[in-house]
Every structure is written in C-alpha cells, then in structure tokens.
Amino acid sequence: MIGYVFSKAEERGPQDPFERLLKIFKDLLLHTSGDVAEAISWLTELDKQYNLTTPDYGIADFVQDLVDKGFISDPEKSRTGGGSVPTKKMEGELRKKALDDVFDQLKKSKRGNHNTNFTGQGDETTSEVRPYNFGDNLDNIAISESIKNSQINHGIDDFKLTEQDLQVQESYYKSQTSTVLMIDISHSMILYGEDRITPAKRVAMALSELITTRYPKDTLDIIVFGNDAWQIQIKDLPYLQVGPYHTNTVAGLELAMDLLRKRKNPNKQIMMITDGKPTCIKRGKKYYKNSMGLDKTILNRTLGLAVKCRKLQIPITTFMIARDPYLVNFVDQFTKANDGKAFYSSLQGLGEFIFMDYKQNKRRRKK
Numbered sequence: 001m002i003g004y005v006f007s008k009a010e011e012r013g014p015q016d017p018f019e020r021l022l023k024i025f026k027d028l029l030l031h032t033s034g035d036v037a038e039a040i041s042w043l044t045e046l047d048k049q050y051n052l053t054t055p056d057y058g059i060a061d062f063v064q065d066l067v068d069k070g071f072i073s074d075p076e077k078s079r080t081g082g083g084s085v086p087t088k089k090m091e092g093e094l095r096k097k098a099l100d101d102v103f104d105q106l107k108k109s110k111r112g113n114h115n116t117n118f119t120g121q122g123d124e125t126t127s128e129v130r131p132y133n134f135g136d137n138l139d140n141i142a143i144s145e146s147i148k149n150s151q152i153n154h155g156i157d158d159f160k161l162t163e164q165d166l167q168v169q170e171s172y173y174k175s176q177t178s179t180v181l182m183i184d185i186s187h188s189m190i191l192y193g194e195d196r197i198t199p200a201k202r203v204a205m206a207l208s209e210l211i212t213t214r215y216p217k218d219t220l221d222i223i224v225f226g227n228d229a230w231q232i233q234i235k236d237l238p239y240l241q242v243g244p245y246h247t248n249t250v251a252g253l254e255l256a257m258d259l260l261r262k263r264k265n266p267n268k269q270i271m272m273i274t275d276g277k278p279t280c281i282k283r284g285k286k287y288y289k290n291s292m293g294l295d296k297t298i299l300n301r302t303l304g305l306a307v308k309c310r311k312l313q314i315p316i317t318t319f320m321i322a323r324d325p326y327l328v329n330f331v332d333q334f335t336k337a338n339d340g341k342a343f344y345s346s347l348q349g350l351g352e353f354i355f356m357d358y359k360q361n362k363r364r365r366k367k
Contacts, residue, residue: 017057018065024052025066026097029086031198034239036072036084086238094238098206102351132166142167178219178263180256181207184274185224185240186247196321197242200273203351208234221259225252227280227287231259246280246289250298253305253316260314270309270316271354277330278302294330306337316340319354 024046028039040063047053053062066072071093072084086094129142145167154160181204189196204222211220212234223231226245229252252272260268278298280289290298309316316338320331323344335342 017054018062021052021062022066022071023097025062026090026094029090030094030098030202030238031195033241034086036086088235091235091238095205095209095234098202099209101202102206129167129169132163132168140168142169175267176217176265177215177267177269178221178260178265179207179211179268180221180223180259180270182229182252182256182270182272182274183222183224183240184247184272184276185226185242186245186276186279187242188247188276189242196275197240199321199350201237201240203273203354205234205237206351207354208237219263219265221256223252223255223259225249225255227251228282229255231255246287246291247274247276247278248280248282248287249274249278250281250301250305253302253309257305257309257312257314268312268314270314271319272316273319273321273350273354275320275322277327294326299330299333303333303337306334306340310338310340318342319350320344321350 021043025039025043028042029036032038032042040059043052043062044059047059053059063072067074067084070087071090072086075084129145132141146161146165149165149167150159150161153162153165183197183200183204185197189200208220208222211218220234221231222234222237223229224240225248226243227248229248232240249272253270256270260270277294278301279291279295280287281298281301282288288297306316316334317340318331318335320327320342328344331342331344334340
C-alpha cells in the first residue's frame with residue numbers, strides 16, 4: 001500500500017522538496033487517520049528506501065516547515081502533551097486533494113449541476129433560444145440572435161432593437177439537493193488485509209468539498225454506522241476509524257431519514273457505502289446480532305425502511321465494495337424495495353461511481 005501511494009505521488013508530484021513531500025504526507029495522513037507521528041514515521045521509512053530527501057533538506061526540515069506553514073500544530077505548544085495534530089488548514093488541504101484525486105479519475109466529463117427536465121429562468125444556459133417574455137432575466141439575452149432579428153424586422157438603415165426582437169437563451173434549473181452519506185465502519189471494512197475505510201473516507205471528503213465549494217445550496221450530512229449510527233462533521237472525516245462493530249444498517253437509515261426530515265429541499269437522497277449485509281438491529285436497549293447468512297428478522301427490518309424511504313420519495317443509492325453472491329442478493333432485494341440504484345464497485349472506482357451518480361442524478365423540479 002505504501003509503495004502505491006508513494007509511486008503515484010512521486011510520478012506526478014511537484015519538484016519543490018517541501019511540496020513533493022507534502023503530497024506524499026497527505027496520503028499517509030489519511031491512511032493513519034490523522035496520526036501525525038505515525039505518518040512521519042512512515043515517511044521516514046519511505047525516505048530510507050527511495051531517497052526522498054537531500055543533504056540540504058531532510059525530514060526534520062520538512063516537519064519544521066509543516067509547523068511554520070500552519071499544516072500541523074507545534075508540539076511544544078500542545079496543552080495535552082500529545083504531540084502535533086493536523087490543523088484546520090491541513091484538513092482543508094486533505095479535502096481539496098481528495099477532490100482532485102477523484103476528478104483525476106473522472107478526467108473530463110460533461111458539465112452538470114443537478115439539471116432537471118424543465119427549461120426556463122434557470123442557472124445553466126443551453127444552445128436553444130426563444131422569444132423574450134416579460135420578466136425574463138436580461139442576463140440571458142441572446143445578443144447575436146436579437147440583433148439579427150432587428151435587422152430582419154427593421155432593416156439596417158433604420159436600426160432599432162425592440163422587445164419583439166429580443167431572444168433569450170434557454171436555461172436549465174439546477175435543483176437543490178439534500179444528501180445523506182452513510183459510511184459503514186463495521187470491522188469487515190479492514191478485514192482480510194484490505195483497507196476499505198480509507199477509500200470511503202477519501203470519497204466522503206471529496207464529496208463534501210465538491211458540495212461546499214460548487215453546490216453551496218445543496219446540503220450534505222455524513223453519518224457512520226456500526227452497532228449504532230451517529231452523525232459526524234466534515235472536519236472529523238480524516239480521523240475516522242473502523243471499530244469492532246457489526247453492521248446495523250437499520251440504525252443508519254433511521255438516522256438518515258431523521259436528518260432529511262429536517263431539510264427543506266424537496267430533492268432528497270441517501271448514498272450508502274458498505275461492504276456487507278446487515279447483521280445487527282437494536283431491540284430496546286439490547287442488540288440482536290447474527291453474522292451467519294441473511295437473518296430474516298434483520299433483513300425484514302432493513303427492507304421495511306427501504307420501502308418507507310421509497311414512499312417518502314427518498315431514493316437510496318448503494319455502493320457495495322464487495323461482490324459475494326449472497327451480498328449481491330441482499331443488495332438486489334434492498335434496491336428493488338426502494339426503487340433505488342446499486343453499484344458494485346472496486347475500491348479504485350468508488351469515487352468515480354459516486355461522483356458520476358451525484359452529478360448526473362437528474363431530478364424533476366418540485367414546486
């Protein structure tokens with residue numbers, strides 16, 4: 001894993017020694033869930049193997065630059081004595097890097113912004129034009145077409161531009177969307193020597209950066225689910241870790257529905273990243289768990305919520321990062337119950353699937 005991270009960073013990385021090391025360090029920091037000391041330790045090992053530093057610029061110089069440039073806190077000023085931690089500046093840089101990484105996968109894609117099937121006084125112009133109607137946005141006037149009409153209607157010698165000459169460019173409405181992203185943090189997300197939680201974190205960070213910077217009217221809530229479910233903030237994503245948990249999908253869906261109920265946007269959706277079937281539900285204060293096969297009690301509760309979301313017009317898109325036949329069977333049942341969508345994704349393709357689905361998810365405009 002470390003070799004892969006290093007080779008990708010080194011291949012495309014900047015030539016400035018600090019920037020080159022910073023690019024690698026960001027990847028390591030995400031893998032270590034924000035543990036600065038461990039990330040520096042890994043970076044030191046990489047330096048021994050690949051000679052990342054020079055006699056004029058070593059790891060100690062890099063660490064001092066991280067402090068001086070505000071990427072990590074000064075360990076000497078730590079009140080708890082726990083050493084350096086990432087700053088808000090570093091958290092922002094991690095989100096930006098995650099977004100860039102995902103768009104590197106996407107390369108060039110068609111521009112989109114939750115377009116609907118309706119045209120009118122929208123946000124994104126099209127190639128179509130129509131006659132001006134009173135109240136249309138004057139910023140959408142099609143100058144060339146309007147002048148052409150004026151010449152045709154009045155001639156060149158008596159040039160004038162009247163309301164009847166005006167043409168406007170059609171535009172699509174960009175719907176506001178409220179999204180809840182559910183991330184599975186059950187123990188299986190790190191089983192069998194495969195790190196599934198880091199790609200999930202990277203995608204969540206990229207999606208949060210996309211929405212906050214490019215779709216500011218949209219909302220994104222992030223929840224994690226294991227034995228229970230709870231909401232986390234965007235700033236918490238780099239530090240997210242897997243726990244010794246079962247998979248309580250019901251708790252995650254219930255919390256997601258509660259959050260969406262408070263949102264005023266008419267367009268709502270749930271995106272769920274998981275690698276397994278539901279194995280846990282809560283009965284009062286006690287947990288009912290069964291990791292063997294598909295437990296009918298747990299399955300029925302889960303499918304019941306999928307149906308409830310469908311009735312509330314909340315589609316669920318499931319990103320399953322595993323392809324075992326019995327898991328595929330569960331996702332098929334779940335998707336049919338909700339009338340949603342499902343993607344069976346590799347870890348490398350997870351970001352591409354989620355971003356393409358988010359950007360191309362066209363919803364009818366609701367009044």
